[in-house]
Amino acid sequence: MDTQRFHNKVIIVTGGGSGLGEDYCHGFASEGGIVVCVDIDEAAAIRTATALRETGNRSIAVPCDVTRTHEVEQMVEEALHTYGRIDVLVNNAGVISRRSLVGTTDEDWNREIDTDLKGPFLCARAVVPHMMERGYGKIVNISSVAGIVGCISTAYAASKAGVNGLTRQWALELAPYGIRVNSVAPGYTATPINEKLRLTPAAKRIGETIPLGWGKPADITAAVLFLSANESDYITGQTLAVDGGLTTTVDMGPEYRTFDT
Ligand code: NDP
Numbered sequence: 001m002d003t004q005r006f007h008n009k010v011i012i013v014t015g016g017g018s019g020l021g022e023d024y025c026h027g028f029a030s031e032g033g034i035v036v037c038v039d040i041d042e043a044a045a046i047r048t049a050t051a052l053r054e055t056g057n058r059s060i061a062v063p064c065d066v067t068r069t070h071e072v073e074q075m076v077e078e079a080l081h082t083y084g085r086i087d088v089l090v091n092n093a094g095v096i097s098r099r100s101l102v103g104t105t106d107e108d109w110n111r112e113i114d115t116d117l118k119g120p121f122l123c124a125r126a127v128v129p130h131m132m133e134r135g136y137g138k139i140v141n142i143s144s145v146a147g148i149v150g151c152i153s154t155a156y157a158a159s160k161a162g163v164n165g166l167t168r169q170w171a172l173e174l175a176p177y178g179i180r181v182n183s184v185a186p187g188y189t190a191t192p193i194n195e196k197l198r199l200t201p202a203a204k205r206i207g208e209t210i211p212l213g214w215g216k217p218a219d220i221t222a223a224v225l226f227l228s229a230n231e232s233d234y235i236t237g238q239t240l241a242v243d244g245g246l247t248t249t250v251d252m253g254p255e256y257r258t259f260d261t
Contacts, residue, residue: 004032005032005229006028006031006032006033006088008032009033010033010085010088011086011088011089011090012036012075012076012079012088012089012090012123012127013025013035013090014039014064014090014091014092014093015066015092016037016038016039016045016092017037017039017044017047017048017061018191019191019193020189021093022044023217023218023220023221024220024221024224025037025048025052026048026052026221027218027221027224028088029057029059033057033088034058034083035049036078036082036083037049037052037060037062038062038063038075038093039061039093040063042063045063060079060082066119066120066122066123067114067115067119068122072122075126076127085130086131088137088138088139089137090140090142090224091120091124091140092142094116094193095111095112095115095116096194097155098152098153098197099153100154101154108155109155112155112159113162116156116159116160117162117163120141124139124166127139131179132179135177137179138179138180139174139181140181140184140224140228141183141184143163143164143186144156144185144186145185145187145241145247146160147159147160147162147164147183147185147239148164148241148247160185163183167181167239168237171237172237180236182227182232182238182240184223184227184239184240185239185243185247186220186242186243187241187242187244187246188206188207188214188243188246189215189217189220190215190216191217209251210244211244211245211246212244213244214244219242220242227240
């Protein structure tokens with residue numbers, strides 16, 4: 001396999017200061033990529049970009065709230081001004097609130113939908129004209145198993161299912177311009193976003209229910225890099241669940257797993 005799949009490619013990763021996004025940044029850089037690390041948490045974005053530069057890679061940190069049009073446009077301008085092009089956009093920044101339907105306030109709904117659904121729209125809208133001009137680009141939207149099956153909460157399910165819809169729509173609309181758009185739907189993966197959940201007994205039960213157990217950031221990164229690289233050029237509009245089998249199986253319990261022969 002080519003070990004420098006992103007040689008001189010410029011990649012924007014939103015939410016790159018923490019968790020999965022941070023892991024993608026390291027993955028892209030380790031294969032020659034130039035990373036624009038975007039995060040609402042400026043210190044976290046700087047930490048990631050600095051770590052990449054310290055290992056000899058090119059990277060800048062850009063503080064940006066992906067829910068704000070003007071900040072997103074400025075972020076894209078800064079990336080273009082610094083590196084002259086954008087090859088890949090990874091729409092990863094996200095938040096999660098584990099609220100029941102009745103317990104979901106207007107504020108919860110707006111925060112989740114604004115970050116997880118409107119954020120990818122604003123970032124793509126700002127980046128795509130440039131990709132169209134070049135006739136090339138890759139967009140990878142980070143969805144969730146919660147956009148495929150019911151397993152988390154109201155606003156999160158709506159935003160992630162929406163992301164899968166955007167992926168299909170953009171794949172159609174942008175194919176004539178050489179832009180491929182896909183989603184990765186991670187399953188339960190240990191990152192700061194689920195720190196609280198991992199301290200409860202539910203964490204063990206979840207691990208036992210998923211055929212391959214909890215995932216590691218590297219599992220998700222492998223898929224994100226694949227869908228960002230040239231090798232996946234004939235794939236567009238797909239949502240790839242990287243979930244250890246969670247969305248393709250139903251666990252009926254150990255008794256059901258015995259066989260006649
Ligand atoms: P983290 O909380 O570790 O990372 C998310 C990053 O995004 C944080 O640095 C966060 O900053 C930043 N962020 C939040 N809001 C904004 C915003 N408005 N603008 C810019 N940056 C923002 O979570 P994960 O790495 O786990 O999650 C990354 C993505 O993966 C999310 O979209 C999530 O929904 C998805 N996902 C994760 C799964 C998992 O099991 N970990 C499973 C399925 C999907 P701050 O910390 O300040 O909020």
